[in-house]
Amino acid sequence: MGGPFGFSWGTFAALLVVAGTVLLAIVWAIVTARRDNDGGGGDE
Amino acid sequence: MTGEVAMSNMAVYTTVLAAYIVVLVAMGIWMGRRTRNAEDFYIGGRQIGPWVTAFSFVAAYFSSVVIIGGGAFGYKYGMSTLWVAASNVLIGCTLAWIVLGRRLWEFTKRLDTMTIPGFIGKRYGSREAEIFSAVIIFVFMIVYNVSVLVGMGRIMEGLMGIPYTTAVIVAGLIILIYVSIGGYLAVVWTGFVQAWIMLFGLFLLAFAALARVGGLTAANIQLAAIDPGLVTTPGVWGLNGLLSYALIVSLGVWGMPQLLVRFYSMKSTRVLRLGVVLATLGGAMAILPYMTGAIGRVLLPALENPDLAIPKLAQLVLNPWGGAIFMAGVMAAGMSTFASVLIIVSGAITRDLRGNQEERQGRKRSAQSDKRDVMVGRVASLAAGLVSLAIAYRPPGLVLVITAFAWAVIASACLWPVVLGVYWKRANRTGVLSSMIAGTVVSLGWMIAGKPFGIHGFIPGVVVSLVVLMVVSLMTSPPDPALISRAWGEGEV
Numbered sequence: 001m002g003g004p005f006g007f008s009w010g011t012f013a014a015l016l017v018v019a020g021t022v023l024l025a026i027v028w029a030i031v032t033a034r035r036d037n038d039g040g041g042g043d044e
Numbered sequence: 045m046t047g048e049v050a051m052s053n054m055a056v057y058t059t060v061l062a063a064y065i066v067v068l069v070a071m072g073i074w075m076g077r078r079t080r081n082a083e084d085f086y087i088g089g090r091q092i093g094p095w096v097t098a099f100s101f102v103a104a105y106f107s108s109v110v111i112i113g114g115g116a117f118g119y120k121y122g123m124s125t126l127w128v129a130a131s132n133v134l135i136g137c138t139l140a141w142i143v144l145g146r147r148l149w150e151f152t153k154r155l156d157t158m159t160i161p162g163f164i165g166k167r168y169g170s171r172e173a174e175i176f177s178a179v180i181i182f183v184f185m186i187v188y189n190v191s192v193l194v195g196m197g198r199i200m201e202g203l204m205g206i207p208y209t210t211a212v213i214v215a216g217l218i219i220l221i222y223v224s225i226g227g228y229l230a231v232v233w234t235g236f237v238q239a240w241i242m243l244f245g246l247f248l249l250a251f252a253a254l255a256r257v258g259g260l261t262a263a264n265i266q267l268a269a270i271d272p273g274l275v276t277t278p279g280v281w282g283l284n285g286l287l288s289y290a291l292i293v294s295l296g297v298w299g300m301p302q303l304l305v306r307f308y309s310m311k312s313t314r315v316l317r318l319g320v321v322l323a324t325l326g327g328a329m330a331i332l333p334y335m336t337g338a339i340g341r342v343l344l345p346a347l348e349n350p351d352l353a354i355p356k357l358a359q360l361v362l363n364p365w366g367g368a369i370f371m372a373g374v375m376a377a378g379m380s381t382f383a384s385v386l387i388i389v390s391g392a393i394t395r396d397l398r399g400n401q402e403e404r405q406g407r408k409r410s411a412q413s414d415k416r417d418v419m420v421g422r423v424a425s426l427a428a429g430l431v432s433l434a435i436a437y438r439p440p441g442l443v444l445v446i447t448a449f450a451w452a453v454i455a456s457a458c459l460w461p462v463v464l465g466v467y468w469k470r471a472n473r474t475g476v477l478s479s480m481i482a483g484t485v486v487s488l489g490w491m492i493a494g495k496p497f498g499i500h501g502f503i504p505g506v507v508v509s510l511v512v513l514m515v516v517s518l519m520t521s522p523p524d525p526a527l528i529s530r531a532w533g534e535g536e537v
Binding site: 006007008010015021022024028032 | 260277
C-alpha cells in the first residue's frame with residue numbers, strides 16, 4: 001500500500017517501467033537518427 | 045445463451061461485424077492483385093513502412109488470447125499482472141525492436157531469405173536445422189492458432205449468443221479467404237486496421253469500467269478490501285508464476301517467427317526509428333486487459349470462470365454499440381494473429397520443408413518457380429487454417445495453457461539460434477542443431493512432468509538451449525569463414 005491511486009509501490013513501479021520504456025524508445029530513435037545521418041547509415 | 049441477447053442488440057452486433065468483415069475481405073482481394081511473386085506473398089516485397097510495420101506487429105502480438113486470457117489473469121491475480129504488461133512493452137516490444145530489428149533486416153537481405161527457418165538454414169549452413177525449425181514452427185503454430193480461434197469463438201458466443209462452433213467457422217473462413225488471396229500484404233494492412241480497432245475497443249471498455257467503479261483509486265481500495273494481495277506484487281500470484289508468465293509472453297517474442305517477420309519486411313532500417321516509438325506506444329496498451337480484468341473482480345465478484353471476466357464486463361458496462369465495437373476489437377486481435385501465423389506456417393511448408401532444387405544447386409529461383417511457390421503458398425495457408433479449424437471445432441480445453449505451451453516450445457527451439465545467429469560469429473551448425481533439439485526436449489519434458497517447482501517449461505527450455513548452443517559451438521570447429529563473411533556483409537563496399 002501507500003503508492004499513488006491506491007496501488008502498492010511494487011505494483012505502481014510496473015507503470016513507471018512502461019513510462020520509462022516509452023522514453024527509452026524515443027531516445028533510441030533520436031540517437032539512431034543522428035548516428036545514421038552522421039555515418040550515412042539507414043540502408044535502403 | 046441465445047435467449048439472453050435481445051434481438052435489437054443482435055442487429056447492432058451483426059451490422060458492425062458485417063461492415064468490418066466486408067472491409068477485411070475487400071483489403072484481401074485488393075492486396076491479392078498487388079501480389080506478384082513469393083517475396084510479395086511472404087514479406088510484402090520488403091516495402092512496408094513504419095506505421096504499418098509497428099501496428100501490425102502489435103496486432104499480431106496481442107491476440108484474443110491476451111485480451112480474454114490477460115483479463116482472466118487480472119481478475120484472478122489482481123493488479124500485480126501489470127508487471128506482465130510492463131514486460132510485454134519493455135522486452136516484447138521495445139528491446140525486441142532495438143536488439144533484433146536492424147540486424148535481422150540486414151542478415152535476411154544478405155542471405156536472401158524470407159523465413160526464420162530459411163535464415164537459420166543459411167546462416168548456419170545447415171539444411172537439417174532449417175527442416176527441424178520448420179517442423180517445430182509448423183506443428184506448434186497450428187496449435188497456437190487453435191487457441192486464437194477458440195478465443196474468438198468464445199467472445200462471439202458470449203456477446204452475440206451464437207453457437208461456439210458457428211462462431212469459430214465464420215471467423216476462421218473469413219481469415220482463410222483474405223490470407224490465401226492477399227498473402228503478407230493483406231496480413232500487414234488488415235493488421236494495421238485491426239490494431240486500431242483493437243486499441244479503440246480496449247480503451248472503450250477500460251474507461252467504461254473505470255467510470256462504473258468510480259476511478260482507479262476506488263478500484264484499488266475495493267480490490268484490497270476483497271484481498272490485500274490483489275493490489276500488491278507479487279501478491280496472490282506468487283513470484284514463480286508471475287515471473288514465468290511474464291517471461292514467456294515477452295522474451296518469447298524474440299523467437300516468434302510471426303513477429304520477427306515484421307523486421308525483415310521493412311523497406312529500410314530507417315523504418316526502425318519511428319517504428320520503435322509507435323510499437324512501444326501501441327504495446328503499452330497491454331496494460332488495459334490486465335487492469336480491466338482486475339476491475340472486473342470488483343464489479344463482478346462471483347464469476348466461476350475468470351475467462352468470462354472481459355465478455356461479462358463488456359455486457360455490463362457498455363451499450364450495444366460499444367459492445368459491438370469491443371467485440372470487433374477482440375475479433376480483430378484474434379484475426380490478425382491467426383492470419384500472421386498462417387503466412388508463417390505456409391512459408392515453413394512451401395519455402396523450408398519443400399525446398400527448391402534451383403537453390404540447392406546454388407542458382408537463384410526462377411520466376412516460374414517463384415510463381416509456383418505463391419500458388420503452393422496459397423494452398424498451404426488454406427490447408428493449415430482448415431486443420432486449425434478442425435481442431436478448434438472441438439477445443440482441447442485450457443486455451444491459455446495451450447498457448448503458453450506452443451510459445452514455450454517454439455521459443456526454446458528458435459530464440460537463441462536467431463539472437464546468437466546475428467550477434468555471435470562463433471555459433472555453428474552443430475551447436476545450433478544440438479541447441480534446438482535440447483531446448484525442444486527440455487521444454488516439452490518439463491511441461492509433461494507437470495512443471496516442477498511451479499516453473500513453466502519455457503524457462504528451462506531457453507536456458508538449456510542457450511548453454512548447449514554456446515558450449516557445443518565452442519567445442520566444435522568454427523563455421524566456414526565464407527559463410528560468416530556473407531552473413532555479416534564483410535568485404536562489401
